[in-house]
Amino acid sequence: MLETKVVCIQCGREYALSAAISGCETCDGLLEVKHDLEALKGVITREWAEKRRVERGFPNGSGVWRWRELVAPFPNEAIVSRNEGNTNLYEDARLAKWAGLENLWLKHEGENPTGSFKDRGMTVGISHANWIGAKYVACASSGNTSASLAGYAARAGLKALTFIPSGKVALGKLSQTMAYGAKTVQVEGSFDDALELVRRVSKEKGVYLVNSLNPFRLEGQKTIIFEALQQLDWQAPDWIVVSGGNLGNTSAFGKALWEMRELGLIGEKLPRIATIQAEGASPFYQYYRSEFTRFKAQKPETVATAIRIGNPVNLAKARRAIEWTDGVVDMVTDTEIMEAKAVLDRSGIGGEPAAGATLAGVRKLREKEIIGKGDRVVAIMTGHILKDADSIVNYHSNPANPGANPLVQMAGTLDDLMKLLEEN
Numbered sequence: 501m502l503e504t505k506v507v508c509i510q511c512g513r514e515y516a517l518s519a520a521i522s523g524c525e526t527c528d529g530l531l532e533v534k535h536d537l538e539a540l541k542g543v544i545t546r547e548w549a550e551k552r553r554v555e556r557g558f559p560n561g562s563g564v565w566r567w568r569e570l571v572a573p574f575p576n577e578a579i580v581s582r583n584e585g586n587t588n589l590y591e592d593a594r595l596a597k598w599a600g601l602e603n604l605w606l607k608h609e610g611e612n613p614t615g616s617f618k619d620r621g622m623t624v625g626i627s628h629a630n631w632i633g634a635k636y637v638a639c640a641s642s643g644n645t646s647a648s649l650a651g652y653a654a655r656a657g658l659k660a661l662t663f664i665p666s667g668k669v670a671l672g673k674l675s676q677t678m679a680y681g682a683k684t685v686q687v688e689g690s691f692d693d694a695l696e697l698v699r700r701v702s703k704e705k706g707v708y709l710v711n712s713l714n715p716f717r718l719e720g721q722k723t724i725i726f727e728a729l730q731q732l733d734w735q736a737p738d739w740i741v742v743s744g745g746n747l748g749n750t751s752a753f754g755k756a757l758w759e760m761r762e763l764g765l766i767g768e769k770l771p772r773i774a775t776i777q778a779e780g781a782s783p784f785y786q787y788y789r790s791e792f793t794r795f796k797a798q799k800p801e802t803v804a805t806a807i808r809i810g811n812p813v814n815l816a817k818a819r820r821a822i823e824w825t826d827g828v829v830d831m832v833t834d835t836e837i838m839e840a841k842a843v844l845d846r847s848g849i850g851g852e853p854a855a856g857a858t859l860a861g862v863r864k865l866r867e868k869e870i871i872g873k874g875d876r877v878v879a880i881m882t883g884h885i886l887k888d889a890d891s892i893v894n895y896h897s898n899p900a901n902p903g904a905n906p907l908v909q910m911a912g913t914l915d916d917l918m919k920l921l922e923e924n
């Protein structure tokens with residue numbers, strides 16, 4: 501019998517798997533799921549993973565639940581899944597060249613059921629809520645968590661409550677959240693204010709919280725890395741680059757790599773994690789620059805609303821992930837984000853602005869010679885191109901923007917039209 505626990509990373513206090521808490525009751529530290537890695541050594545192997553990969557059906561057809569021994573050992577009856585994960589890893593020579601690299605892969609998490617990586621964590625969070633008999637589930641969100649929560653809660657028949665920063669959520673995400681039927685509350689202020697409010701609702705009213713403070717969410721998000729490494733035939737890349745806001749992914753990726761090394765799935769040298777923030781929402785970057793001595797929350801602002809976060813809750817875990825992997829943190833401007841996004845979109849792959857931030861970060865780290873030309877780089881595209889259609893139309897309507905593709909009016913002859921096509 502596997503012994504899986506929930507443990508506080510700060511004071512070590514242990515909790516049962518069935519506990520519905522999102523912070524340590526002794527010291528308010530972050531909680532994490534601790535797997536019995538000793539017992540799993542020799543069981544979870546590359547061969548084991550290859551066998552699981554070809555399984556279909558419920559629940560191992562899911563790119564999350566096929567790793568369930570390393571995620572959460574819930575009974576099948578509790579699992580709420582839409583076969584999330586199983587996303588493509590694209591190798592793209594043009595994008596590699598644009599970023600100054602020879603080897604670039606893009607792991608497209610926008611290909612998940614509700615269009616972002618959040619589904620990988622949400623299937624685990626909602627399954628936990630379902631397992632322990634929660635009635636209400638809630639989150640604060642810059643948009644994708646709420647869309648994912650609303651969708652999974654609808655599948656599970658749970659009532660969902662979401663808090664979003666007023667006027668700062670991209671329409672694709674907002675419309676999903678409304679359509680899936682979550683009660684959506686607009687909060688004056690930023691994501692950080694919305695999160696503070698939902699934490700109170702959770703604490704005082706016992707509503708089940710599924711923000712990334714919830715340790716089960718991050719267990720699901722680890723599978724982005726398990727899956728990418730498997731797609732690379734276990735040849736670990738030199739870098740894993742991801743945009744960071746609340747820093748759940750950064751934290752989850754560090755834990756995934758650590759566990760994979762413990763289990764012998766990859767070698768001793770871990771890929772380095774590079775977290776990319778937007779300039780106007782870069783508290784983790786500033787903290788990193790101070791060699792993790794001074795943290796200051798920010799009033800966030802960026803065109804990439806997904807990562808418009810000034811006080812990331814997973815700070816301690818993310819710092820650990822950067823330290824474990826000899827990682828780096830950098831930031832990119834809104835202009836760099838939108839230009840990289842235009843290039844990403846034009847490649848035919850596409851992604852929301854936060855995915856553009858990842859790609860812009862790859863190029864920036866290459867320009868700074870932090871990433872070497874021959875390094876093997878996996879860039880995580882965190883959300884789908886349709887999530888934020890407004891930002892696309894705005895960008896392409898301004899002919900001064902690099903690669904802009906403004907709408908044209910039909911006028912003149914068909915020959916005029918053909919001339920226009922040639923110019924394009």
Ligand code: F0G
Nearest residue numbers: 641642644645745746747748749882883
């Ligand atoms: N990319 C996208 C598309 C996101 O939606 C988010 C976070 C991030 C990157 C940052 O990930 O928080 O793990 O560092 N979105 C959250 C939300 C906050 O509410 O949807 P992180």
